[in-house]
Amino acid sequence: MLTVDPITKGIVLDHIRAGNGIKIFERLGLREVEYPVALVMNVPSNKMGRKDIIKISDTLALDLTLLGLLDPDITVSYIDEGKVTEKVKIGLPERVEGLIECKNPRCISSYERHGQSVFILVDRKTKEYQCFYCGERVRV
Amino acid sequence: MRERENAAKWTGRHFIDSLDLSPPEYESLFNLANQIKKDPSKYSSRCAGKLMATLFYEPSTRTRLSFEAAMLRLGGQVLSVSDVATSSVAKGESLADTIRTVGGYADLIVMRHPREGAARLAALYAPVPLINGGDGAREHPTQTLTDLFTIETFKNRLEDLTVAFCGDLRYGRTVHSLIKALARRSKIRFVLISPEELRLPDSIKNDVVASGSGVEIRESVDMENGLRECDVLYMTRIQKERFFNEEDYIKLRDTYILTPEKMKLAKKDAIVMHPLPRVTEISQEVDTDERAIYFQQARLGMVIRMALILRLLEET
Numbered sequence: 393m394l395t396v397d398p399i400t401k402g403i404v405l406d407h408i409r410a411g412n413g414i415k416i417f418e419r420l421g422l423r424e425v426e427y428p429v430a431l432v433m434n435v436p437s438n439k440m441g442r443k444d445i446i447k448i449s450d451t452l453a454l455d456l457t458l459l460g461l462l463d464p465d466i467t468v469s470y471i472d473e474g475k476v477t478e479k480v481k482i483g484l485p486e487r488v489e490g491l492i493e494c495k496n497p498r499c500i501s502s503y504e505r506h507g508q509s510v511f512i513l514v515d516r517k518t519k520e521y522q523c524f525y526c527g528e529r530v531r532v
Numbered sequence: 533m534r535e536r537e538n539a540a541k542w543t544g545r546h547f548i549d550s551l552d553l554s555p556p557e558y559e560s561l562f563n564l565a566n567q568i569k570k571d572p573s574k575y576s577s578r579c580a581g582k583l584m585a586t587l588f589y590e591p592s593t594r595t596r597l598s599f600e601a602a603m604l605r606l607g608g609q610v611l612s613v614s615d616v617a618t619s620s621v622a623k624g625e626s627l628a629d630t631i632r633t634v635g636g637y638a639d640l641i642v643m644r645h646p647r648e649g650a651a652r653l654a655a656l657y658a659p660v661p662l663i664n665g666g667d668g669a670r671e672h673p674t675q676t677l678t679d680l681f682t683i684e685t686f687k688n689r690l691e692d693l694t695v696a697f698c699g700d701l702r703y704g705r706t707v708h709s710l711i712k713a714l715a716r717r718s719k720i721r722f723v724l725i726s727p728e729e730l731r732l733p734d735s736i737k738n739d740v741v742a743s744g745s746g747v748e749i750r751e752s753v754d755m756e757n758g759l760r761e762c763d764v765l766y767m768t769r770i771q772k773e774r775f776f777n778e779e780d781y782i783k784l785r786d787t788y789i790l791t792p793e794k795m796k797l798a799k800k801d802a803i804v805m806h807p808l809p810r811v812t813e814i815s816q817e818v819d820t821d822e823r824a825i826y827f828q829q830a831r832l833g834m835v836i837r838m839a840l841i842l843r844l845l846e847e848t
Contacts, residue, residue: 498646498668498669499647499648500627500647500648500649500650501649501653504628504647504650505626505628523649524649525650525653526647526670527649527670
C-alpha cells in the first residue's frame with residue numbers, strides 16, 4: 393500500500409470522489425505552489441469504495457464554495473502541530489457568486505458590468521440552482 | 533393608527549415580482565384603489581412634493597403613461613426618460629450606476645428593461661423604492677396587479693375561476709406573472725391555448741404545480757375548446773420584439789383571432805381581458821361586446837398604480 397507521510401501543518405482534503413482529485417488539484421492551482429503537496433488517487437475506502445485525497449502542507453485560503461460545487465462530499469481537515477484542529481464537511485453551497493454562468497442569453501447578468509452571476513440552491517437532492525436575477529435553473 | 537401600520541409594512545419596499553406581495557397585501561391595495569375610485573379628490577394631493585422617475589430601456593407608451601398619469605393624479609411630479617438606451621447607456625453607464633444616480637434625484641423609480649432579472653439587479657442598488665415596469669420576458673408585476681384588480685372588480689372573486697390564456701404564453705411576461713399570482717388562490721383552473729412553439733415554459737408550469745395549490749392545468753392548441761368553459765379569457769399579442777427571426781414571427785402572428793362568432797361560444801358572464809396593445813388577435817367588432825373589458829382594464833391599471841405608489845411613498 394502506498395503511503396504519504398502525515399503533515400504537521402496544513403490542510404487535508406479527504407473523501408474526494410475517485411477521479412475528481414486531479415480536477416480539484418488543478419482548479420485550486422496546486423501545480424504552481426512551492427510547498428509540498430500530495431495528490432493520492434484511488435485510495436481504498438470502506439464508505440466510498442475508492443477515493444482521492446489531497447494533502448497540502450501550508451494553510452492557504454480555500455474557496456469552500458468552489459470546492460462544494462466541484463465535490464460536495466469532501467471533508468476538509470485543518471492540521472496544526474500534527475493534530476486536526478478543525479474538520480469541515482463542505483456540502484453544496486447555498487449561494488454561489490461568480491462561478492456559474494447563467495445560460496439564459498436574455499439574463500441581465502451576462503450584460504451588466506455589476507451583474508456578477510448569483511445562483512441560489514433550490515433543490516439539494518437534484519443539485520439544482522436558480523439564477524437570482526432571471527430565475528433560470530441549472531444542475532451542477 | 534391603521535394607516536400608520538400599513539405604511540410601516542410598505543415603506544422601503546420594492547415591487548419586482550408578482551409574488552413579492554402576499555394575497556392580503558393585494559387585497560389591501562384593492563381596497564385602497566376602490567376608495568380612490570370612489571373619491572379621487574381626497575387623494576389628489578397625497579403625493580405633493582414627491583418625484584417619480586420613469587426609466588424605460590424599452591419602448592412603452594401604455595405602462596409609462598399609466599404610471600405617469602397615476603403619479604400626476606396623486607399630486608406628485610414625474611421625471612421621465614423615455615429612451616434611456618440612447619442616453620446614458622450609449623455612454624457606457626452601467627444599470628447599477630444609473631439607478632444610484634437617479635435614486636438621488638427621485639423618491640420612486642419605475643423601470644422597464646429588456647433583460648430578464650434587470651429589475652432585481654437594479655433593486656440591489658436603488659436607494660428609493662423601485663417598481664418593475666417589465667423585465668424582458670420575465671415579469672410585469674404591475675400588469676398582474678391590474679389584472680387581478682380587474683378580475684376582482686368584474687367577477688367579485690379571485691377563487692374558483694377557469695382562466696384561459698391565449699396566444700404567446702412563452703414570451704408573454706404578463707401571462708407568467710398572472711399565472712404565478714393566481715396559482716396561490718384556491719380552485720383555479722388554467723386552460724393554456726397556444727401554438728406548440730409558444731407554449732408556457734416548463735419551469736413556470738413546474739413551479740405552479742410544485743406550489744401545491746392544487747391548480748389544474750390543461751393545454752390546448754384549439755381556441756374554441758377553451759372559450760366554452762372559461763370565466764376569464766386572457767388574450768395576448770404575439771410579440772414581434774421577442775423573436776430573433778422575423779419569419780418565425782410572421783408564421784405565428786395570426787394563429788388566434790377572437791371574433792364575434794367565436795364570442796358566441798363563450799359564457800354569458802365571461803370577461804375578455806388583454807394587456808394591450810392589441811394588434812390582430814381581437815377583431816374590432818368584439819369591442820362592443822360587453823364582455824370585452826380590456827379598455828376598462830387599462831383604466832383600472834392606472835387606479836391600482838395610484839394605490840401602489842401611495843403605499844410605497846407614504847411616510848417615507
